[in-house]
Amino acid sequence: MTTAAPPDFVKRPGPVRKLNRAADERFGTQAGLRRNLNKVFPDHWSFMIGEIALYSFVILLLTGIYLTLFFDPSNTEVIYNGSYVPLKGVEMSRAYASTLDISFDTRAGLVFRQIHHWAALIFVASIIVHLMRVFFTGAYRKPREVNWLIGVGLLILGILEGFAGYSLPDDLLSGTGLRIAASIAQSIPIIGTWASFMLFNGEFPGANFLPRLYVVHILLVPGVLLALIGAHLAILWQQKHTDFPGPGKTEHNVVGHRVFPIFAVKSGGFFMMTFSMIALLGGLAQINPIWMFGPYDPSKVSSASQPDWYIGFLDGSTRLMPPWEFRGLGHTVPAVFWPTAVLPGILFTLLAIWPFLEARFTGDTKSHNLLQRPREAPTRTALGAMAISFYLVLWISGGNDVIAKTFSISLNAMTWAGRIGLLIVPPIAYAVTKKLCLNLQDKDTEIEHHGIETGIIRQLPNGEFVEDHRPKPAPVSDYPHVPNDRYALPAANGHGDSHGTGLARRAGKAVSGFFVEEKEKDAEPDSTTKH
């Protein structure tokens, strides 16, 4: 089976074709366009988690632009005179006042503010779930370590960006968060005081800090995020997506849908669905009702003041940290330094270098395009479970006062449970997960060799009872074998080599002509062998 013969050149082009040809005459687009439109993306629900992160970022950009039009990031104190009666006449910063105005006196202001906040929560959440998918399936292995690193960078920046946005309205909660951030900066040995002063332009709360934070939130971090997301996608595009093993799927092919039209339409639809869900949340589920907290006042705090969820693990680590402050030689390393600066530093560093650690430990230097099931790599899966349990203990401890109050538990007991749990739960998670993986492997082997238990017991002539096993059916793929390209181009027309030409190779070709011409792999070896 082959692709169809090349179609005829349309002599009298319509407007779309004319445009296409105009572009081609200037940029030589056709081969690249064809290649990219025919790019195949595999199908699996777990590959859509990263898409959620991407789409919520787009939603953040859209709603964020809307909010910038109304928000005034100014520390200047004003007397509020908007339509929210309980705060009338209260002195507050213009940042807080304009956030109140967005919430109460701007058309579609509150709904977009809430969509923005929800999208931020979902952005970080989907990054983390996506990270877990990538981790447990081994998708980060060579050649995709760089994309893993970029992903870790995106996670860190996403958390920072979320924290900056959470801090901008200058309400009581966000001010308290900033105060803690200032204390953390201050706790860094040697440079801490300067770091805190440079960050806040003076002693906390600083002079005109909010405009500075605003620029970080709407320009610096989003710019870097955008660039990194672009690189993340470009690398994904170039390297092609990983896929789960399946019948007919190999390390050397991708089975799925072409970008155009099915993948594009499905992805567009999925973007709309993500947007829809977040819009419904933004409209129906109240989030960050800053008017209930009041303007920031360093002398006030509300009980159960919780940060956004993705900061929770740092809050928890701060709460669990014993009061170990190092003093000596006229200097102090405060207790707050370890759980808020050192711990995340270690965690994110380990996360970032994990692919390289694993390659070093396993000696696996091969490239992989097929994913693993978690059970196929018990040590990795167990380490992942260990990391998740560590994170969860911290995260739960970040709300231990709320839990203590809700369930009438002593707060001190909660803290001690967290401290002990942080040390003993992860090893347990490790052991249990590893055992589970190995047993699942055994089960797989058993089914492979003996078949699936049928529940039918037979008595043999010698009196022995045996259970019948039926053989495991071979896996059924649910895709047909279809070539990627719809039309075959004659190889001589110069477009035949459009596949798999790395940038380096094309550049090399341009530079000098004495490369040994590599033999092009046929684009559809399977299909051509049919004839």
Added chain:
Amino acid sequence: MSDQTGPGRPGPGGSGEPDGPGDSASERMHYAGYQGEPADKADQDSMSSIFHRAKHPVDTSGAPAKGSDISAGGPDVSAGTHDGPEALGTPPHQTDSTRDPQHTVMRGGAGDGGVTPRRPRAEDHDRRAERRAERVIALWFMVSVVGTVGFVITNFVGDKHKEYYTPCLGSALGIAVGGLGIGLILWAKRLMPHDHAVQERHEFTSSKEEIAVTEAEVADGFADTGLTRFPLLRRTLLGASTVLGGLVVVPLLNLTNAKPGKKLDHTSWVKGARLVTEEGRYVKLGDVSIGGIETVFPAVPVTGASGQVSYDAKTDVQTKADSTTILIRLPPGVDRPRKGRENWSVDGHVAYSKICSHAGCPVSLYEQQTHHLLCPCHQSVFDVLDGCRAIFGPASRSLPQLAIAADAEGYLYARNGDYDEPVGAAFWERS
């Protein structure tokens, strides 16, 4: 399911072939109830028609491929009464034989690298189903329009001060984008060919020759720069760029106009400053009942031109950030003042910094029975009776104590001036 007498069914070589598929029963099982079984490579040829869809099926070869056994393979045309192990969800009421799935889905035989066809959808062989799907999709698109109109109407006509405003906007927007999203997904899933495409991956590694040449060219280029031949050039270039790179420190330092200096060591409390509440009331003896607390700020004495002393209450954000103090009136005789602090309290009134020594949150929860102060941020607990010593949680330092006294009129004031140690979170320069 397939209608072998269908007029529009221009089967390839095996057209109208009466035999069933040659597959063994076990192979058939793999198709999991897929009716209209594919057959073999001969059939595959007709599959190029997938892109032309059913109305104009094109057969590029029109003949069974070499080596295929027509009698063994061929389209599964005899399966009119055949029931697969698992019947297709939608019974294939075929109304239009031109929609025969074998023309619309490209399929591989059982031996084709293990790949097997996807089940056809009702839409693939039933025009009515296709029309139904179209109508459903169009309905969702219309739902989207309703949502958009609802959003516009709510936005302009709705009263933004009413409770319904935001929920209505959110729901309308959700319906507007969601309707379009559902429609798009249904469109792709039900009306577009649902076959999968297979694409080859390519190695990223370049050939050895390429690597060698690239490396050689870069090396040659580097040699052309002469950096190896002219050490003075190399060193001065390196030096100049290092110095220039050091320039980034300047904007970094410019980030603050205020050097830290000793600023963290001091607050706005001065000797003689009265304790003033947020409302501007100077705190007198007797204002606070036993067991009560009051958050106070410094009211700095200002000597006017005529010599009389007035007090300037400092309740701005900057002052509050480090000078906020909590005044507690303890029952008589329970306080255990530290050495040298015996006269820092008046009549059971003790004053401590409200800024937590851990991370700077206001320590605002006071337990009357135990005389404990709790910081709501990280749950550090301070024992007021014992000089606000940190007794639980991550805080390791006591809250600094402010020495207070009462003047002749009974107003409380800062006796010794500022705290004798920095308030708030610890830092490197602090001993």
